[in-house]
Amino acid sequence: MSATAPAGALSIEVAAMSKHFGALTALDAVSLRVRSGTVHALLGENGAGKSTLVKCIMGFYHADQGDLMVDGHVVEVRNPRDAARLGIGMVYQHFTLVPSMTVLENLVMARADVPAVIDWRAERARLNRFLDTMPFRVALDTPVSGLAAGEKQKAEILKQLYLDARFLILDEPTSVLTPQEADEILGLVRGMAAAGRLTILIITHKFREVLAYADVVTVLRRGRLAGGGAVGALSVDQMAALMIGDDRVAAVTERTMSGTGPGAVRLAITDLAVADADGMPAVRGVSLTVRAGEIVGIAGVSGNGQSELVEVLAGQRPASAGTVVVEGEVYRGRRAETQRHHLALLPEEPLRNACVGRMSVADNMAFRQFDRAPYAKGFWLSQAVIRAAARDLITRYRVKTPSPDTPIASLSGGNVQRAVLGRELGGIVHILVAANPVFGLDFAAVADIHAQIVAARNRGAAVLLVSEDLDELLELSDRILVMSEGHIVHETPIASADRTAIGRAMAGH
Amino acid sequence: MSDVALAANLGLWTVPIAVVGGAIRVSTPFLFVSLGELVTEKSGRINLGLEGTLVMGAMSGFAGAWLSGSPWLGVLLAGLVGIALGALHAGICSLPRVNDIAVGIALMLFGTGLAFYLGKPLVQPKAPTLPALPLGWWSDIPQIRAALEVNGLFVIGLVLTPLLRWALSNTRWGMIVRMVGDSAEAARALGYSPLRVRLAATCFGGFMAGVGGSFLSLYYPGSWNEGLSSGQGITAVALVIFARWNPVGCFLASLLFGGAVALGPALQAVGVTAGAYLFNAAPYILTLVILILSSSSRHRIAGAPGELSVTR
Numbered sequence: 084m085s086a087t088a089p090a091g092a093l094s095i096e097v098a099a100m101s102k103h104f105g106a107l108t109a110l111d112a113v114s115l116r117v118r119s120g121t122v123h124a125l126l127g128e129n130g131a132g133k134s135t136l137v138k139c140i141m142g143f144y145h146a147d148q149g150d151l152m153v154d155g156h157v158v159e160v161r162n163p164r165d166a167a168r169l170g171i172g173m174v175y176q177h178f179t180l181v182p183s184m185t186v187l188e189n190l191v192m193a194r195a196d197v198p199a200v201i202d203w204r205a206e207r208a209r210l211n212r213f214l215d216t217m218p219f220r221v222a223l224d225t226p227v228s229g230l231a232a233g234e235k236q237k238a239e240i241l242k243q244l245y246l247d248a249r250f251l252i253l254d255e256p257t258s259v260l261t262p263q264e265a266d267e268i269l270g271l272v273r274g275m276a277a278a279g280r281l282t283i284l285i286i287t288h289k290f291r292e293v294l295a296y297a298d299v300v301t302v303l304r305r306g307r308l309a310g311g312g313a314v315g316a317l318s319v320d321q322m323a324a325l326m327i328g329d330d331r332v333a334a335v336t337e338r339t340m341s342g343t344g345p346g347a348v349r350l351a352i353t354d355l356a357v358a359d360a361d362g363m364p365a366v367r368g369v370s371l372t373v374r375a376g377e378i379v380g381i382a383g384v385s386g387n388g389q390s391e392l393v394e395v396l397a398g399q400r401p402a403s404a405g406t407v408v409v410e411g412e413v414y415r416g417r418r419a420e421t422q423r424h425h426l427a428l429l430p431e432e433p434l435r436n437a438c439v440g441r442m443s444v445a446d447n448m449a450f451r452q453f454d455r456a457p458y459a460k461g462f463w464l465s466q467a468v469i470r471a472a473a474r475d476l477i478t479r480y481r482v483k484t485p486s487p488d489t490p491i492a493s494l495s496g497g498n499v500q501r502a503v504l505g506r507e508l509g510g511i512v513h514i515l516v517a518a519n520p521v522f523g524l525d526f527a528a529v530a531d532i533h534a535q536i537v538a539a540r541n542r543g544a545a546v547l548l549v550s551e552d553l554d555e556l557l558e559l560s561d562r563i564l565v566m567s568e569g570h571i572v573h574e575t576p577i578a579s580a581d582r583t584a585i586g587r588a589m590a591g592h
Numbered sequence: 593m594s595d596v597a598l599a600a601n602l603g604l605w606t607v608p609i610a611v612v613g614g615a616i617r618v619s620t621p622f623l624f625v626s627l628g629e630l631v632t633e634k635s636g637r638i639n640l641g642l643e644g645t646l647v648m649g650a651m652s653g654f655a656g657a658w659l660s661g662s663p664w665l666g667v668l669l670a671g672l673v674g675i676a677l678g679a680l681h682a683g684i685c686s687l688p689r690v691n692d693i694a695v696g697i698a699l700m701l702f703g704t705g706l707a708f709y710l711g712k713p714l715v716q717p718k719a720p721t722l723p724a725l726p727l728g729w730w731s732d733i734p735q736i737r738a739a740l741e742v743n744g745l746f747v748i749g750l751v752l753t754p755l756l757r758w759a760l761s762n763t764r765w766g767m768i769v770r771m772v773g774d775s776a777e778a779a780r781a782l783g784y785s786p787l788r789v790r791l792a793a794t795c796f797g798g799f800m801a802g803v804g805g806s807f808l809s810l811y812y813p814g815s816w817n818e819g820l821s822s823g824q825g826i827t828a829v830a831l832v833i834f835a836r837w838n839p840v841g842c843f844l845a846s847l848l849f850g851g852a853v854a855l856g857p858a859l860q861a862v863g864v865t866a867g868a869y870l871f872n873a874a875p876y877i878l879t880l881v882i883l884i885l886s887s888s889s890r891h892r893i894a895g896a897p898g899e900l901s902v903t904r
């Protein structure tokens with residue numbers, strides 16, 4: 084243990100830990116040492132086993148082999164409550180607050196010693212005293228389902244600090260945050276680590292965050308320890324090489340210009356108005372066009388109507404006013420229409436919006452086509468054809484899955500995304516609608532998916548790209564629109580795009 | 593009850609008085625089954641097998657009262673049998689790839705069949721019935737006195753309703769049940785086992801349904817026969833959804849439903865016989881109408897537990 088760190092922060096050591104899911108080896112004798120009071124980054128491709136490793140530390144999964152030591156003593160952690168008692172807390176990759184409960188209820192229920200009868204007044208007072216010592220607050224009486232992603236993440240972190248976590252695991256804490264929010268939160272925990280109150284183990288795909296906030300980095304590759312070291316001693320290229328090994332990163336695909344520039348209008352939206360799930364107006368009079376061979380980017384802070392716009396195009400939500408015209412015909416999001424116009428869709432949270440989690444990868448990949456020849460022969464489906472087509476897409480789009488028959492929900496996030504991408508882009512594409520397509524993906528997958536999108540454009544598809552990541556939009560788009568409070572408030576061709584002006588429009592000024 | 597005789601001297605007033613009395617009587621099994629099912633559904637499971645539990649409760653409650661001579665021991669036995677059936681449902685549902693609705697339908701048939709089989713020798717005997725509280729003592733009018741003969745179980749249900757509502761948001765147990773029902777992942781991350789919590793919640797639901805069933809054989813109608821339940825168990829499951837998972841809503845919905853059931857006989861008593869069958873269908877029509885009016889294809893049902901398979 085480091086002599087400089089006061090008693091607060093814990094040190095943790097993992098010795099030769101292995102974990103199998105059926106035939107799949109998710110962790111293969113991984114060892115890891117996290118010194119107290121440090122910020123330790125865990126890197127690795129999608130599916131490398133990062134989440135599995137930390138879930139084993141938390142007792143959420145039970146490792147098949149290996150030991151866990153806390154401050155030099157071997158401990159047995161059977162479930163997350165055991166971990167909490169030891170002072171180990173974790174913010175999971177997927178939110179684990181109860182949506183229908185308020186922030187207050189969630190924070191109190193997370194305590195290890197919830198009394199049989201809860202005195203809400205006393206709990207509120209106690210929590211308020213704690214919040215007074217924190218650099219940020221979250222409204223206590225809002226149900227979690229009503230919080231924006233950034234607020235939820237803050238509540239998750241507050242929850243762990245409220246529980247007196249002295250070793251905090253953060254699994255991709257910033258993928259749902261804006262860069263400003265990410266800096267605020269990481270700066271905060273880094274400060275607490277420096278003060279010796281906390282040790283941080285953080286999983287991230289963003290090298291920028293590793294360089295700015297971490298002391299030490301460990302890299303996993305396909306369930307094995309690939310290497311690591313002090314952050315100052317490793318370059319980004321070295322870290323990237325450790326992550327992907329001999330694999331090749333997709334080269335940046337240039338947007339090529341056909342002689343005539345963008346072609347005919349493929350998608351035209353006029354005065355579209357849409358209500359959100361609570362019946363409140365979310366999209367208020369949006370008009371836009373997308374031509375063949377161009378990528379139109381929609382920028383904006385999440386929750387300004389982008390999701391509802393995409394849901395209308397996906398046929399998941401009815402418009403309350405306005406029209407959508409696709410290739411000259413009115414479009415209502417019907418299956419026959421998407422097939423006739425070759426409209427492809429990459430919605431956000433693909434596991435929820437574009438897959439049936441318990442069905443197999445092969446079945447999910449056949450959703451667009453399963454009822455037509457050659458997948459269907461009259462009344463009957465041909466499992467053989469469905470599986471063969473899936474095998475082809477799995478190799479072409481490099482989906483890492485144990486088999487085509489695995490339920491798609493057990494794939495890592497990046498691989499679900501690839502599977503959907505394969506399904507949507509595998510055939511002819513006239514129009515592509517993509518929403519946050521690289522959310523939570525490792526850098527190699529990002530490069531890959533970006534290349535696929537640009538390639539679709541170069542083949543003549545009209546692409547509507549909705550993203551919260553301005554860098555992504557600036558890199559890929561031909562034209563950028565900014566959406567704020569349900570309106571398009573700014574429009575610019577890429578040649579004259581100005582980051583400051585776009586940022587200001589996003590903020591609603 | 594001589595409803596027809598009452599009609600003579602009170603005129604049309606008979607109808608509302610009889611409806612109130614009938615509502616209290618008829619609603620009791622609905623109230624118990626729906627309060628129990630509410631807890632089960634709050635934990636993220638739906639137990640359609642409660643129809644079978646209800647009939648088993650009626651049979652075993654009657655048998656218990658007959659053998660022991662005490663109606664309350666019968667009620668207790670019915671509750672215990674309900675717990676056993678609840679545990680069976682939860683046990684089967686905790687196996688992988690099992691659907692709670694399918695298991696519920698199987699247990700509905702199993703419970704009813706088993707009760708008919710075991711209950712064969714119980715059709716003849718008379719068992720002691722549950723006592724009633726004469727809440728109509730202040731009135732001279734015999735009709736009002738009769739209507740306000742309130743049974744003990746109803747009073748227990750009445751007390752239990754606000755208690756349950758309070759417990760669901762102010763006790764550790766209530767909060768854990770809600771947490772498991774709304775996000776099993778979140779509960780697991782805090783170290784609670786959704787399967788175990790659901791086992792307990794389903795057992796509670798079974799207990800309440802068993803007690804509700806014993807009311808049928810020990811109070812009204814007050815004997816055991818195979819036609820005792822006319823789908824009260826399954827209707828109560830629907831009432832929970834209708835009541836939007838709120839105990840007070842369950843209470844009001846049970847009363848409303850009970851009143852609707854009592855409407856047909858009350859009208860017949862004052863001589864309105866036209867369309868008797870239609871009036872007997874009133875409760876079901878009422879449920880359908882309210883469900884349709886309060887539904888929406890665009891919004892989720894407010895208050896629905898997130899893990900419930902029917903709302904997911």
Ligand SMILES: Nc1ncnc2c1ncn2[C@@H]1O[C@H](COP(=O)(O)OP(=O)(O)OP(=O)(O)O)[C@@H](O)[C@H]1O
Pocket residue numbers: 104107109127128129130131132133134135136176483493494495496497498523525
């Ligand atoms: N519960 C599970 N059942 C079966 N397989 C699983 C399960 N959880 C994870 N896996 C598999 O284990 C491997 C490692 O997954 P893990 O979630 O640890 O990846 P990760 O490194 O966190 O990836 P990402 O960056 O996408 O979050 C993946 O191949 C995944 O499909």
Ligand SMILES: [Mg+2]
Pocket residue numbers: 133134135176254
């Ligand atoms: Mg992960």
